[in-house]
Amino acid sequence: MTNEIKRPSYDLVILNKTSKEKFKKFLLSLGNKTQNTFNHFGEINTNTVTSIAIREITRSDKEKFFGFVGGELIVYGFLTRFDKLTKKHNCTLGIVVSDTWQKKGFGQKMCQHMIDFAWKHGFTKIWLAVYSDNKNGINLYKSLGFQIEGIFINDEKFDTTNRHVISMARFKNGKDYDKKRLVMWKKLNSDL
Ligand SMILES: CC(C)(COP(=O)(O)OP(=O)(O)OC[C@H]1O[C@@H](n2cnc3c(N)ncnc32)[C@H](O)[C@@H]1OP(=O)(O)O)[C@@H](O)C(=O)NCCC(=O)NCCS
Numbered sequence: 001m002t003n004e005i006k007r008p009s010y011d012l013v014i015l016n017k018t019s020k021e022k023f024k025k026f027l028l029s030l031g032n033k034t035q036n037t038f039n040h041f042g043e044i045n046t047n048t049v050t051s052i053a054i055r056e057i058t059r060s061d062k063e064k065f066f067g068f069v070g071g072e073l074i075v076y077g078f079l080t081r082f083d084k085l086t087k088k089h090n091c092t093l094g095i096v097v098s099d100t101w102q103k104k105g106f107g108q109k110m111c112q113h114m115i116d117f118a119w120k121h122g123f124t125k126i127w128l129a130v131y132s133d134n135k136n137g138i139n140l141y142k143s144l145g146f147q148i149e150g151i152f153i154n155d156e157k158f159d160t161t162n163r164h165v166i167s168m169a170r171f172k173n174g175k176d177y178d179k180k181r182l183v184m185w186k187k188l189n190s191d192l
Contacts, residue, residue, distance in 0.1 A: 011069070012074075015065075015068065016063070017064070018068075020057060026074070026076060026098055028046070030099065037134045041056070061080055061083070063078060064076070065079075065110060065117075067106060074106060075096070075098070077094065078093070090124075091118060091123050092126075092128060093127070102136070111144050112144065114126075115144065123172070125169055126146075127168070128167070128169070129165050129166070131156075132163070132166050141168050142168075147170070147176060147178060151164060152166075
């Protein structure tokens, strides 16, 4: 007898656009816990959702990825390009899965799609920031080959609580730079 978990499988259709109404519905489906870990847009509510949706859909510095299951928008991801000429090989990844569709493998599928897209379109590094208390996020990124690049203590303040931000990166060349970071860290601390 095996304890194999039977997981339902859904097809994820990923498109580079969606309607404003679908995007608004998706944004309003993000509950407090999700908004606490993904707050790129500030507070999402019925008063703010239209301007957030319009601004996001029309941004030209982002590659956008809208993931649908049976026509319902359930995951949104993006890769943001940097303006700086010396950072053109680098981009920032962001992702949010709607509350009821989390922990079903869609975050993983969407991130993998975005990684493949990035490598195909000339990027060689993908960078992201995640709160240190976001275990789901950190585990997902580690499983996809992201390395911890830095820890920013008390980087953000929420009322009376400070939160630490972890920066993570994945490289097209597949190299693990942990040792190099450690050597540099020690040298910087001893030399300065
Ligand atoms: C963090 C986030 C993007 C992860 O996406 P997700 O779809 O929930 O994650 P996945 O389902 O792909 O993977 C998470 C877990 O589900 C498991 N899983 C994979 N396929 C599965 C399936 N078909 N059924 C059940 N579980 C599955 C994975 O093994 C993984 O398990 P682990 O946590 O024990 O390693 C998502 O939870 C989210 O949007 N959270 C709120 C916003 C947020 O934190 N965004 C990131 C900010 S940096």
